[in-house]
Amino acid sequence: MTKAAVLGSGSWGTAFAKVLAEAGTDVTMWARRAEVADAIANTHENPFYLPGTQLPDSLAATSDHVAALDGADIVVLAVPSQSLRANLEGWSDSIGKNATLLSLAKGIESGSLLRMSQVITQVTGADPSRIAVLSGPNLAREIAARQPAATVIACSDSARAIDVQKSCATGYFRPYTNSDVIGCEIGGACKNVIALACGMASGIGLGENTIASIITRGLAEMIRLGVALGAKPATLAGLAGVGDLVATCSSPLSRNRSFGHVLGEGGSMERAQEAAHGQVAEGVKSCTSVRSLADSYDVEMPLTDSVHRVCHEGMSVQEAVGKLLGRQTKPE
Ligand SMILES: NC(=O)c1ccc[n+]([C@@H]2O[C@H](COP(=O)([O-])OP(=O)(O)OC[C@H]3O[C@@H](n4cnc5c(N)ncnc54)[C@H](O)[C@@H]3O)[C@@H](O)[C@H]2O)c1
Ligand SMILES: O=P(O)(O)OC[C@H](O)CO
Numbered sequence: 001m002t003k004a005a006v007l008g009s010g011s012w013g014t015a016f017a018k019v020l021a022e023a024g025t026d027v028t029m030w031a032r033r034a035e036v037a038d039a040i041a042n043t044h045e046n047p048f049y050l051p052g053t054q055l056p057d058s059l060a061a062t063s064d065h066v067a068a069l070d071g072a073d074i075v076v077l078a079v080p081s082q083s084l085r086a087n088l089e090g091w092s093d094s095i096g097k098n099a100t101l102l103s104l105a106k107g108i109e110s111g112s113l114l115r116m117s118q119v120i121t122q123v124t125g126a127d128p129s130r131i132a133v134l135s136g137p138n139l140a141r142e143i144a145a146r147q148p149a150a151t152v153i154a155c156s157d158s159a160r161a162i163d164v165q166k167s168c169a170t171g172y173f174r175p176y177t178n179s180d181v182i183g184c185e186i187g188g189a190c191k192n193v194i195a196l197a198c199g200m201a202s203g204i205g206l207g208e209n210t211i212a213s214i215i216t217r218g219l220a221e222m223i224r225l226g227v228a229l230g231a232k233p234a235t236l237a238g239l240a241g242v243g244d245l246v247a248t249c250s251s252p253l254s255r256n257r258s259f260g261h262v263l264g265e266g267g268s269m270e271r272a273q274e275a276a277h278g279q280v281a282e283g284v285k286s287c288t289s290v291r292s293l294a295d296s297y298d299v300e301m302p303l304t305d306s307v308h309r310v311c312h313e314g315m316s317v318q319e320a321v322g323k324l325l326g327r328q329t330k331p332e
Contacts, residue, residue, distance in 0.1 A: 001024070001025070001026050002025045002026065002073050002074065002163070002166070002167045003025070003026045003027075003028075003071050003072050003073050003074075004017075004020050004025050004026070004027050004028075004072055004073065004074040004075070004076055004167060005027075005028050005029075005030060005068040005069045005072035005074075005075050005076065006020070006027060006028070006029045006030065006068075006076040006078055007030045007065065007068065007069075007075065007076065007077055007078060007079065007087070007091060008030070008031075008032075008076075008077065008078030008079040008087075008104075009029050009030065009031035009032075009036050009037070009040065009046060009048075009049065009061065009078075010049045010078065010079070010080075010279065010280070011049045011050055011140040011141070011279060012078055012104055012138070012140045013029065013049075013076070013078030013079075013104070014029070014040070014046045014049055014050045014053075014055070014140070014144070015050060015053075015138075015140040015141070015143045015144040016076065016078065016104060016134075016140075016143070016168070017029045017055075017059055017076075018053070018055055018056060018059065018143075018144060019143060019168050019170060019173045020076075020167055020168050021055075021056040021058050021059045022056060022170050023166075023167060023168050023169055023170045023173070025074075025167045025168070026058075027058070027059055027060065028060040028061065028062060028067070028068045028072075029059065029060070029061040029062075029068065030061075030062060030063065030064075030065050030068035030069075031061060031062075031063050032063065033048075033063065034063040035048075036048050036049075036061075036063075037061040037062050037063040038061075040055060040059065040061035041060065041061040041062070044056070044057060044059070049279070050140065050141070050144055053144040053145075065090065065091050065094060066094045069091065069094040069095055069096070070094075071096070072095075072096060072099055073096070073099060073100065073163075074099065074100050074102055074163070074164060074167055075091075075095055075096075075099050075100070075101050075102065076102045076104060077101060077102065077103045077104060077105065077116070077120070078104045078105075079105065080105060080107070080280040080282065081105040081106070081107025081108065081109060081116060081189075081282055081285070081286065082107065082109065082110055082285055084103075084105055084109075084116060084119055084120075085109065085119050085122075085123055088119070088120065088123040088124060089123055092123055092124045095124060095126075098130070099130070100130055100131075100132055100155070100160045100163065100164060101120050101124065101126055101130055101131045101132070102131075102132045102133070102134055102153075102164055103116040103117060103120060103131070103132070103133045103134070103185075104134055105188075105282070106135060106185075106188030106189055106191070106192055106282050106286075107188075107189050107192070107282040107283075107285065107286040107289070108189045108286050108289035108290055108293060109289060110285055110288065110289050111289075113289050113292055113293045113296070115181075115182065115185040115186070115189070116133070116185060117131045117133055117181050117185060128156055128181075129155070129156050129157040129160070130157070130160065131155065131181070132153055132154060132155035132160060132161060132164050132181075133153070133154045133155070133181050133184045133185055133188075134151055134152070134153050134154075134164070134168075134175070134184075135151065135152055135154070135184040135185070135187060135188040135239075135240040135244065136149070136150060136151030136152050136239040136240055136243055136244055137149060137150070137151075137239060137243040137244045137246065137247030137248070138151050138244075138247075139247060139248075139251055139253045139254065141253050142253065143172075143173065146171075146172040147172065148172045148173075148174070149172070149173060149174070150173075150174040150175070150176060150239050150243070151173070151174070151175050151176070151239060151240075152175070152176050152177075152178045152184055152235075152238065152239050152240045153165050153168075153175050153176070153177050153178070154177075154178045154179065154180055154181045154183070154184040154185075154235075154240070155177070155179070155181065156179055156181060158177065158179065161177040161178070161179070162177060165177050176238075176239065178235060178238075178240070180231055180232045180235040182226065182229050182230050182231040183226050183231030183232050183235030183236055183240065183241070184235060184240040186222060186225055186226040186229060186231050186236070187222060187226070187235065187236050187240040187241040187244060187245075188240060188244065189282070189286050189289075189290055190218070190221065190222040190225065190226075190290060190304070191218070191222070191241070191244045191245045191248050191249070192248065192256045192281070192282045192283030192286055193218075193256075193283040193286055193287045193290055193303070193304050193307050194214060194215065194218030194219075194221075194222070194245060194248075194249060194283075194303060194304075194307075195245075195248040195249045195254050195256035195257040195260065195283060196256050196257070196259060196260035196263075196281070196283040196284070196287065196307050196311070197214050197218065197260060197303050197306065197307050198211050198214050198215065198249040198250075198257055198260065199254075199256065199257040199258060199259060199260025199261035199262075199263070199264060200260040200261070200263050200264040200307075200310060200317045200320070201214060201260075201264060201317075201321075202257075202260075202261055202264060203260065203261040203262065203263060203264015203265040203266075203317065204264040204265070204317050204318065204321075206321075211249065211250070214249070214303060215245055215246065215249050217303060218245060218249075218303050219236070219241065219242060219245060221294075221299075221300075221301040221302070221303055221304055222236055222241060222245070223236045223241075224294075224299045224300065224301070225290070225293065225294050225297065225299045225301060226241075228294075228297040228298075228299050229293075229297065255276055255279050255280065255281040256281045256282065256283040256284075258275065258276070258281075259272045259273075259275070259276055259281040259283075259284060260272075260283075260307075262275050263310060263311070263317060264317045269284075269311065283307065284311055287304055287307040287308040287311055287312075288308050288311075288312060290304050291304050291305055291308045302324055302327060303324070306320040306323065306324055307320075
């Protein structure tokens, strides 16, 4: 039986641990706070991040990472992007030498501008062939409710991708393999920024034409950056690109879209943060790192730039809209 450790018991860590357990994998979750681990282990619910969802009895939980990692074939990294490095530094020595490291995080590290798989290689020294990424239209609450969804598992080693695929395939969760790690990571990081832009647009009362235009031009930005970094355009036209863009930009369940909506309504960053109830909206930090990454490759990303200006430079959403539409006209 495949054994997995899920490190991080937030909404997606919990929902994905449930998927793994329901696919027949032996799963132990790690939570930073003992009260979260105790609630999962004793009540089979995570009242802090996924209240109301019954978790499988077989799902074990602990706040001791050494115990969680003991014998794990698959190590699932389910903490926010900006905290992955610090967490991983504490976990690295306890990770099995041949374990597959599966990243669930959708962001680009601030400062270093590294993708999550690059952070993992840097901290653990693991060969890139051991690192996999899972990304797709996977809103945690819908997956926890067993609503059908598909995802992508990207790994340069196809045998490992297939092992991970088998560990999480269920009657409602359909994972596809892909060898394009860069494409999946860029898709996941960029769609959060574009979802913030869609939320801002809906917050100031704009309708579906505007949202569709932002999604489509956001996709163009994502493809330009991805291709510059070596991604395949087909990956970005798939679940980890278009699929996740559509889900995140359209759903009120998205934390990124909701965060942007509060800003569009005229709320402050602090107000938007409060409304997120302690959950991460990755695009808020990644808009800056994605913008810097794009600059370093001379890639134009005007929507991403506008999201950064609204979130971090005090530009109003109305001003950002005016600035975007005032740009020189050009062919599609
Ligand atoms: N929630 C979703 O629907 C969803 C779906 C797909 C991917 N993701 C991605 O998965 C990653 C994790 O998201 P989530 O939804 O589980 O987040 P969350 O905010 O719900 O939970 C974050 C978890 O990480 C833990 N953590 C450990 N160290 C931390 C630190 N230093 N700072 C903050 N939290 C810390 C928290 O305790 C918590 O258990 C993100 O990159 C997110 O973009 C989320
Ligand atoms: O709630 P969000 O905005 O972090 O999005 C969640 C997932 O990434 C959707 O696939």
